[in-house]
Amino acid sequence: MVGGRVTALSVHDVRFPTSLAGHGSDAMHTDPDYSAAYVIIETDAKDGLKGYGITFTLGKGTEVDWSRERRCAFGYSSCFECLMGLVGQAGRKGVRRDGERNIARKEPGKGRDSKDPLWKLLVDMDPKQLISCIDFRYITDALTEEEAYEILQKGSIGKKEREEQMLEYGYPAYTTSCAWLGYSDQQLKKLCNEALKEGWTRFKVKVGADLEDDIRRCRVIRDIIGPEKILMVDANQRWDVPEAIEWMLKLAEFKPLWIEEPTSPDDVLGHATISKALAPLGIGVATGEQCQNRVIFKQLLQAEALQFLQIDSCRLGSVNENLSVLLMAKKFQIPVCPHAGGVGLCELVQHLIIFDYISISGSLENRICEYVDHLHEHFKYPVVIKKASYMPPKDAGYSTEMKEESVKKHQFPGGEVWQKLLAAQQN
Template identity: 65%
Template sequence: MPQKIVKLTVKDVRFPTSLGQHGSDAMHTDPDYSVAYVVIETDGGMKGYGLTFTVGRGTEVVVCAVKALSGFVVGKTLEEIVGDFRGFYRLLTSDGQMRWIGPEKGVIQLATAAVLNAVWDLWARVEGKPLWKLLVDMSPEQLVSCIDFRYITDALTEQEALEEQMLTEGYPAYTTSCAWLGYSDQQLTQLCTDALASGWSRFKVKVGAELEDDERRCRLIRQMIGPDKTLMIDANQRWDVGEAISWVTSLAPFRPLWIEEPTSPDDILGHATISKALAPLGIGVASGEQCHNRVMFKQFLQASALQFVQIDSCRLGSVNENLAVLLMAHKFQVPVCPHAGGVGLCELVQHLILFDYISVSADLNNRMCEYVDHLHEHFTSPVVIRNAHYLPPKDPGYSCEMLESSVETHQFPGGEVWANLLAKAPE
């Protein structure tokens, strides 16, 4: 029976994580982890759930953009969409008028991701499979038919994409939860101790506020985890190019595997300069969580500006565009280590990393996925971590569905949590 989409709703859902400094870094000092939460419904009684991640103020703008896109979705059948998924992707991203406020970047791309994530979730639910299994079971021809190759054929053609092989195994994770910038040394020490006891061996530290503080915190973490475990550092776009090289050189004695987002996420040549300067120190450059689209990733790869590609489930245009980046990264032999955390990003990205390993890379050398231990309790199928590894999700869908009670109590500004907080706020 065809599944005709008859309704799309979107809600502004926010969690007051700034109260505990969770998620704090050198540029985002008081984030309230949030989502624009999308539900699509069909005349067959099926629902698909999608989201895009934000950090508080501005979520209402993404909600408006989702509403503006809803007209391209409501009235279509799921079979019509997935039968020409490349065409539907272009319909959303290339409308002759709406593309002006993008194209394929910023708020409109975040909204596109939320809508398409819901479509993918619906498709996987209709097929009765978790999304990663839906992708793995596709023929190569069907898989690449979901990808828009426009603007990237000079790096990857459709024919090259059809040559990928398939294998099967699991995926290691790294933790960012121990060392948010706003955490005290005592809190950092306790969280790191707990993580080590739980089997974690890969740790990321937020840096970029004060060099002396960074040196102290990196020294503390390195002493705790020992010489053989992996340390990464993340500046969240804090520095200019020259400053980044100087600052990271000062932190080189702590042997970080990579420096993440050392400068503007749009500065491809700047990242290339930093990569070249840090290579003799054995430090790579990682970026991608704020990379707008597949075209930017193409240029980062062509310029040898990244040693680690960090895709994001909601920054790019959903699964469709992430597939393009995974295939390009494989061609350029650059490991993919996705961005996660936030609200729902771990739940979503677990499907992409499993597909990447099973169907594309078949390689775990220097590959890992970020994990942040926040807000998973608000999902009907929360991510499962065991021995510092993501376990494959078993429930049908894209793991986007949130508990109705969480959505209602955290809806902004009228939900119970926010009504209480706003009532206590000073005039």
């Protein structure tokens, strides 16, 4: 379906010095520089077709080199997945490798000529086409092809109305921008009050480094937002299993909807133990942003280890892998509440969750998508938030393309921004 062939591939180490102001700080990552390995794929297609891919890291992880035709990537986390992610998300205007390539190929009559945004491309695919994009290996004990097909068939009822609803009202979001761990109480109060004025009704607070601090910060926020609005807390994997339960007993008075990443992201059984212990308090467990594949998500669902499932557009190695997770979540009746923020994660994941609502879940109950208010200005097609909701993107592709000027300025270590910072460090 794709008219051109790939002729060049370049990787850019793009870093934003977010650590300077404490943006993005949490109990595990105290001074992250939000960064991306940014890939541009060029083709020989006559219309100048290009593809863009991104993987989010915290700075030091983006040591990526693409020299002498040797693919080398030393990712912050599991870099094979990162790399698959890079390539998987390289789509815009139809250059879709790995995940997206499959999807583009399977769609007769559209493919490369599609000017649709990714969510719309997915919504318009019929169940059989979608199923053919999914790798069911290792998940048939939880979800068979037949069950997936049935879910998608049922999901097609009322699709048109839900699409219209999305276009008018958007997908509900919550904000993480008010309460990074590195923010002072004063800054926290100021940001919460501003967010309330802007119409935000759901707020996430970073916790896990110091219990007394957490109690004070949760109290400050609960006082400002009042008892009705939604509060979530996020420990970023800080605790052991028994510690997570104890700590959350102390924060229960602030009525958090969920505790996010209480322990190691690999610990399915640990999350199940925590879920069971916190259920009587009405606190759910949320996790998934660090889960590398459908097999881990399958187990989290099978073990009743989470009450909110957080997909991440870059961690899972393709749109396709995310499809299988969305379908499993539907079968196990667990709401998907995507992880976002970072660099470009909001831009990407909005496509997946809007598709999820229109074609799979059909429900907004207990469902919200994370939003973090920074670095959008570097994207050519930034997210549009209205009344605390993601408005469906209208441009073609996966909203991945960054502004040329931003990439140039923030390349590490040669870009203007870093040259200045590094020079300042030396003085």
